[in-house]
Amino acid sequence: MDPSGIFPTSYRTDRRVVRTRWQMAALALFVGLMLAAPYLVSGRIVAILNMMMISAVIAVGLQICTGYAGQINLGQAAFMGVGAYTAAILASKTGLTFLLTIPLAGLSAALFGFLFGLTAARIKGFYLALTTIAAQFIFHFAVLNLPSNWMGGSNGITVPPAELFGLRFVGETAQFYMNFAVTAIMIAGAFGIVRSRFGRAFVAVRDDDVAAGIMGINVAATKANAFLIGAFYAGVGGALWAYMIRFVGVDQFTLFHSIFFVAMIIVGGMGSIVGALVGVFVIRIIQEIIATVGPNIADSVSFLGGDIVFAGMNVILGGVIALFMILEPKGLMHRWNIMKSSYRIWPFPY
Template sequence: MDPSGVFPTSYRSDRRLIRTRWQALVLALFMVLLLAAPYMVSGRIIAILNMMQISAVIAVGLQICTGYAGQINLGQAAFMGVGAYTASILASKTGLTFLLTIPLAGLSAALFGFLFGLTAARIKGFYLALTTIAAQFLFHFAVLNLPSTWMGGSNGITVPPAELFGLRLVSETAQFYMNLVVATIMIAGAFGIVRSRFGRAFVAVRDDDVAAGIMGINVAATKANAFLIGAFYAGVGGALWAYLIRFVGVDQFTLFHSIFFVAMIIVGGMGSIVGALIGVFTIRIIQEIIATVGPNIADSVSFLGGDIVFAGMNVVLGGVIALFMILEPKGLMHRWNILKSSYRIWPFPY
């Protein structure tokens, strides 16, 4: 809902993303802050920001697939893995520049996602979620059982650093800017996709796929497209991940990681790009807190054994998913919108 006095006078202005001067100002300030971040905060925080940017790309893809098109996707980590492996194989075997490997990684992941999305021609609902779980298992199987000269088997692949004009992008700061540029392009693209005719078709299919079909939308193709776009984002994120960690292994892309991404969009709010970003921020902060305090707790409480960080992460994120589904299924974004509209119309109730 727009603030008082702001009303569109043409279709073009009705479609605008930035509707008030205040919003433009805040956005500009936010981008300036991000650009200046490496000079303002310490290395540890830059590392966290790097992870957040990569997760943001992947979670936004999942948001398009699940939040907008309504297709439950429990294989986002596998799609990410396909992208990461494509990028690392291309980079280590052929020495292609990252300017090419990142889009190619996205494309190969998109192809993989599209293949599984094609099953949408026959099935729907949580049956579709099952095919994405199958994607997860088949990805593992393929990596571990194909000849190890292809995909490194269980040893993984070491990735050479990204290079631009002879500069090696190895420092966290350099990678931060690379991630920032890619993430900005991808997220801006996501805003474009969701208000295009494809995005409107996604929403129609999500709300009622039978009705959408009657209105003339090709439902199966729309669902397959949703998987294609979601997997493309995952592939690009996977490529960034490969360049950040400089090593890919099959353990980095499990069903659990897929569920972490699902947790991000549920917490942030389904059906909102900004919501996905809020979700990424919240979940990554939670993960960071657990990773920091987990070992301390393990030291003081003796009966809690083993891998407390991973276990604690699972408990907290599983609990967060369940709590949000029960208490606030629309996520934090919905709360924010309620707050926003209430201060805009203050002091009137509606």
């Protein structure tokens, strides 16, 4: 619901993302604060923001695939790993600039995701979830069993720093600006996708694929394209991860990480790009709190053992998912939209 006095007079204005001057001012303020963040906060906060931006790219891709197209995907971390390994191999063995390795990493992950997207034309629901889980095991099997001079095997691959015109992105601040630029481009692209004919086809297939097929939508191609786009975003996020960590190992991309990304879109709200970003913020904050408090708990209660941090993170994450599925299945963005509408129509109850 728009504020009073805002009346779109065309379809283009009705589909506009930023609709009022206040929204434009808020967006400009947010961008300005983000650009100034490395000079306003500590290095630890900058590192957390870097993690959030990389997670945002991956979660937005999953939102397009699952939230908009309705295709269950529990293999997003595997697609992220394909992109990370592609960027690592290209950067370390060919010396290509990150301007080329990042898009190529996304394309390689998109191809891998497209293969699994083809299965979505015949299966759905629980069986599709099992198929995407298989992507995790295929990825791990390939990395560990292919010749070690190809993908490093269990030893992983060391990634050289990103460079552009002799400038090396090695510090947290330099990484921050590179991640921010790529994240902004990918999020803007996501808004364009969901507002285009492809996005409308995704929603139609999600709501009723039989009715969508009767309307003339190629259901099989739409489902495969949803996986392709979601995997492309994961591959780009994987490439950013590789350049930030400077090392890629197969244990960085597990099924637990895929569940983290699913939790992000559940908490933020399915079918909302902004909801994916909100979910990334909430889940990452929870993870940071557990990682900070967990070691202190492990030291004070020694009989729990050193695995309390990992176990506690998974238990709390599972509890958060369960609570949202029971109490707020449509996510935080749905609750925010209700509050916003209630404020705008007050004091009327309708």
